[in-house]
Amino acid sequence: MSRIYYTKPSITELEVKYATDAAANGWGDQCYAYIEKFERGFAKHLGTAYAIATSSCTGAMHMGLAALGVGRGDEVILADINWIATVSPVVHLGATPVLVDILPDTWCLDPEKVEAAITSRTKVIIATHIYGSLCEMDRLLEIGRRHGIPVIEDAAEALGSVYRGKRAGSIGAFGTFSFHGTKTLTTGEGGMFVTNDPALYERVLTLSNHGRARGETRQFWSERVGFKYKMSNIQAAIGCAQLERIEELVEKKRHIFALYKVALAPLASVTRMNVEHAGTTNSYWMPTLVFDQQAGLDRDALLRMFKEENIDGRVFFWPLSKLGVEGVPTDVDTPVAHSVSPRAINLPSYHDMGEVEVERVATVLTNFHDR
Ligand SMILES: *Cc1c(COP(=O)(O)O)cnc(C)c1O
Numbered sequence: 029m030s031r032i033y034y035t036k037p038s039i040t041e042l043e044v045k046y047a048t049d050a051a052a053n054g055w056g057d058q059c060y061a062y063i064e065k066f067e068r069g070f071a072k073h074l075g076t077a078y079a080i081a082t083s084s085c086t087g088a089m090h091m092g093l094a095a096l097g098v099g100r101g102d103e104v105i106l107a108d109i110n111w112i113a114t115v116s117p118v119v120h121l122g123a124t125p126v127l128v129d130i131l132p133d134t135w136c137l138d139p140e141k142v143e144a145a146i147t148s149r150t151k152v153i154i155a156t157h158i159y160g161s162l163c164e165m166d167r168l169l170e171i172g173r174r175h176g177i178p179v180i181e182d183a184a185e186a187l188g189s190v191y192r193g194k195r196a197g198s199i200g201a202f203g204t205f206s207f208h209g210t211k212t213l214t215t216g217e218g219g220m221f222v223t224n225d226p227a228l229y230e231r232v233l234t235l236s237n238h239g240r241a242r243g244e245t246r247q248f249w250s251e252r253v254g255f256k257y258k259m260s261n262i263q264a265a266i267g268c269a270q271l272e273r274i275e276e277l278v279e280k281k282r283h284i285f286a287l288y289k290v291a292l293a294p295l296a297s298v299t300r301m302n303v304e305h306a307g308t309t310n311s312y313w314m315p316t317l318v319f320d321q322q323a324g325l326d327r328d329a330l331l332r333m334f335k336e337e338n339i340d341g342r343v344f345f346w347p348l349s350k351l352g353v354e355g356v357p358t359d360v361d362t363p364v365a366h367s368v369s370p371r372a373i374n375l376p377s378y379h380d381m382g383e384v385e386v387e388r389v390a391t392v393l394t395n396f397h398d399r
Contacts, residue, residue: 032388034314034340035210038277038379043269050265062264067220069271070205074198076222078229080236081264085184085206085219087257090117092202092221093152094255095231096178098123102151107137108347108365110156113206114182115348119355123151127349129362133303135159135316138364139167146175153179157186157196158345159374160281160313161302165191165199180204184219187212188278188311196311197222202232207263212277212313213270215263278311280379285312287383288375291390295397297323314374316344317393325371330396337392344372 050062063081071079082088098104100122106114108127118125128141135158142153153172155163165179172179183189183197184206190196197203202225205211207218221236223229234241239254259267270277285302292298300318304310319325327343334341347365349358375389 029338029388032339032376032381032385033378034342034374034376036378036380037209037214038273038280039266040269040273042272043266046265046269047262050262054261054265059261062261062268063259066259066264066267066271069268070220071222073271073274074195074203074222076198076203077224077226078222080221080229080232081259081267082219082221082236082257083259084113084208084217084257085182085204086113086116087255088204088219088221089114089182090120091232091235091255091257092180092204092223092228093117093121093123095228095235096152096180096201098151101149103147103149104152104154105137105142105145105150106154107156107158108349108360108362109135109158109345109369110182110348111184111345112348112351112353113184114154114156115356118154124149125348125356126150127347127357127360127362129364130158130368131164132364132368133300134161134163134305135368136161136163137168139164139171142168143171146171146177150175150177153177154182155179155200156182156184157189159302159316160186160189160311162186162189162191162196162305162308162310165194169200184208184211185313186311187313188274188281188309190309192307198224201225202228207267207270212281212311213267213274215259215267215270218259218263218267219257277379281312281377282310284377284379284381284386285310285315287386288315288390291386292317292393295393296320297325297397312377315377316372316374318344318368318372321367321371323371327370327373330373330393333392333396334389337388339389339392340376342374344369344374 178201186196202223239250
C-alpha cells in the first residue's frame with residue numbers, strides 16, 4: 029500500500045522550468061531577477077506594499093521583531109500553542125515570552141487573555157494563525173491600539189486564509205510566511221516578511237543586508253550589525269512558479285478538508301475540526317481533529333494504527349510551556365492549550381491527495397473509533 033504523506037509539495041513542470049532557468053541563467057546581472065519577481069508578486073497577491081524574501085519564516089520574524097526594537101527587558105505576548113519557531117527569535121533577542129491561552133475553536137490567541145497579560149513592558153503581540161485558522165484580528169488590533177502595542181502576524185500556516193476581506197499576514201504591523209517543504213507554497217526552505225509600513229520596510233531591508241542601508245554609497249559599509257537571512261534566486265524561481273499556482277494550491281487544500289469533513293462526520297468522538305467563522309476563509313493548511321475529552325483517546329495507539337496502514341499522522345503542537353526549554357516560561361495558566369493538545373492530531377493533506385486516500389485515512393479512524 030502506497031504511503032500517504034502528511035505533506036508533500038505539488039511540483040509541476042513550471043517549477044522545474046523556472047528553477048532550471050535560474051540555475052542556467054540566473055547569475056551576473058540576473059542574480060536577483062527571480063527574487064525581485066517573487067517579492068513583487070507575493071506583495072501583490074497579499075495586498076501589501078512591501079515584501080522581503082528570506083531564508084525562513086524564523087528569519088523573517090527575527091528581523092521584524094528586531095526592527096520593532098524588541099530586546100532585553102521587553103515582553104512579547106504569544107499563544108502557548110505555537111511552533112517553537114515563533115518563540116525562538118523572541119528568546120534570541122533577549123526578550124521574555126509571555127504565553128497566553130488559546131480559544132477552544134480556532135486554537136489561536138484568546139484576546140481576553142492577551143489583554144490581561146499586558147504590562148508596561150509589553151512590546152509586541154504575536155498573532156499566529158494556527159493550521160490555517162484565523163486569530164480574531166479586529167479585537168487584537170483594538171487591544172493593541174488602546175495600549176499602543178503593535179500586533180504582528182505569524183502567517184506561516186495561513187497563506188490563502190482571509191479575514192474580513194484581508195489576507196492573513198497583511199493585517200498587522202508586519203506578517204511573516206514560511207515556504208518550508210511542508211507549507212502550502214514551498215521553495216524547499218524560505219520565507220517572506222511583509223508590511224505596509226515604509227519605515228519598517230526600510231529598517232528590515234537594512235537589517236537583512238548586514239546592516240547596509242540602501243542609499244549607502246560606501247562599499248561594504250554597515251551602519252549596524254544586521255542579519256543574513258536571504259533567499260537564493262533558485263529558490264525564488266520555484267516560488268514564482270508556485271505563486272502562479274497559488275489559487276490552485278489553496279483550492280486543493282480546501283477540497284481535501286471538505287472530503288474529510290464528509291468522511292468523518294459520523295465519528296461521534298470528534299468534537300472539533302478546523303473552524304471557518306463567518307467573514308473568514310480558512311486555507312486549511314492542516315486538517316486537524318480534536319477528540320472528545322470523555323472519549324479517553326489513546327492517541328499513541330491511533331498513531332500506531334496509522335503507521336501500520338502506511339499513513340502519516342502527527343500530534344497537535346505541544347504547549348510551548350510544556351517543553352521546559354530555557355528562556356520559555358513553564359509556569360503559565362493555559363488550561364485550554366493543555367486540554368486540547370493531548371487529544372488532537374493532524375491528518376495528511378498533501379495537495380494531490382484524492383478521495384481514495386481520504387477514504388483510507390477515514391477507515392482507520394472509523395475502525396479505531398468502533399473498537
Ligand atoms: C513553519 C512555521 C514557522 C517556521 O517556518 P520556517 O520557515 O521553518 O522558519 C513559524 N511559525 C509557524 C506557525 C510555522 O508553522
